[in-house]
Amino acid sequence: MPMMNAKQYEESLRRLNLKVYMFGKRVDNVVDDPIIRPSMNAVAATYEFAHYPEYEDLMTTTSHITGKKINRFTSIHQSTEDLVKKSKMGRLLGSLTGCCFQRCVGMDAMNALSMTTYDIDQKYGTEYNKRFLKYLEYVQENDLTCDGAMTDPKGDRSKAPHQQDDLDMFMHIVEERPDGIVVAGAKCHQTGAVNSHEIILMPTISMREEDKDFAVSFALPSDAEGITYIMGRQSCDTRKLEKGMIDRGNQIYGGHEALVVFDNVFVPWDRVFMCREWDFAGQLVEQFASYHRQSYACKAGVGDVLIGATQIIAEYNGANKASHVKDKIIEMNHLNETLFCGSIACASQGHKEPSGTYLVNTLLANVCKQNVTRFPYEIARLAQDIAGGLLVTLPSEEDFRSPQVGKWIEKYYRANADVPTENRMRILRLIENITMGSAAVGYLTESMHGAGSPQAQRIMIARQVNMKAKMKVARKLSGIPEDE
């Protein structure tokens, strides 16, 4: 099965036995659960579109291990062209789904591990890279979705992992056996976790020697014994349980996050990619973060949908010819394309690491993500400005369908005579969905905190710019002596 389609992916999920909890109850049928299913649809799109001629150039590539055609989400970047196509794929999928399609994080984890495992082996003579490549081939051959899991709960932020009152605040090794290790801890905010076949764990921060039991990376089947998923709530999530579809906003797609608990879980050695090499934890975190900060090209794709929706509501309202409305939409496009610029730039300026994997330019990747922490909020603000207050005062679909009051909604919420009121409601609900509904989890707050909160990028930017060179030129051009 080199490349699954959407149907095959859905069937593959049905074969998993995940332990998922939501609203205090175990979810028996994860795939068909009405709240989870839209997020499954979004991952399924990454499979389906790989078979469309008009998308396959971005959605597929060639395995550097087997030479076979594979889904790009399972690939290791072999050139800057691969990196650029990854950015473009993110935008494409964001623009087709209008939400987080969840599969980039596993790709970023695998690319980071392809480098770190190699570098550990070079220093310590271990065989992590060989293990990892065997695992990678398994992922590629079966076209799997992998959850890349980094964020630990972290407990008391003023304390190192080994100083925590409860050591489970950071994923750690609790036992080493001849056949593997036993780990305990949790990973928070796991995007697409219950739509994944595999979960790949990485440390959450740089470690010191005292923290070596926390320097651990491994992969497990998502339904391994001892793993429990607790679904995160999203704004407006229970609208998916209501009658009718309009109030969902996005009729097809969505995203999800979960808290993933590892209650003394066994990991066989062939799936362990780091075991107490504390001096490589920071590298793995930084390289994963850099790839993942590039991945936020997807937000430009979601921005495409939001800008399209904003233009439509402007036309439905009869306001599209107002100069300030036109100018605001220009501003939305300017911000959105600037987001894309950052992702394309860090990709095109990437380089080859000793392992052979290409890594993005890490300074530009951090600049890219820093913009992402801001611009979607401004784009969303402008969308709400143009949409008008009806965005948040619109009655429900059930009222619209009501024999008693539906006629009044039809009458009073019609604007442009050529546009049915229902269409106006639909586009307003889509804007609501992206800017404050369930998709705002991905478009706004995930843009803020995903792949590291804003301050994490600012620290990296400060560390990587060549300030001395800038000062040297400034001194020279202003006539200040070099030795001043």
Place this chain on the structure above:
Amino acid sequence: MSKVLRIGLKYCGGCSPCYDRVGTVNRIKEELGGMIEFVSPEREEAKSVLVISGCKTACADISLFSDRPIRFISSEDDASVWIEEMKRGKQ
């Protein structure tokens, strides 16, 4: 009756296309119906390849058929010019 020309059809991935690529290919099929047939560019019977690019960057991977004549279409106007050329060439 003239023979149908088999042409390989390759799309770029369409990250942010400046026009409707699939719609343009459908227009080409309509206007050149009976004259051409699009096939996978990887098939040997495709003596030439038409690459439909969403913009002038034209980033589609053409390495698998770079030994054959390739025509790039990056806009609807490009497509119109090519359609006319094909019609003239067939007359």
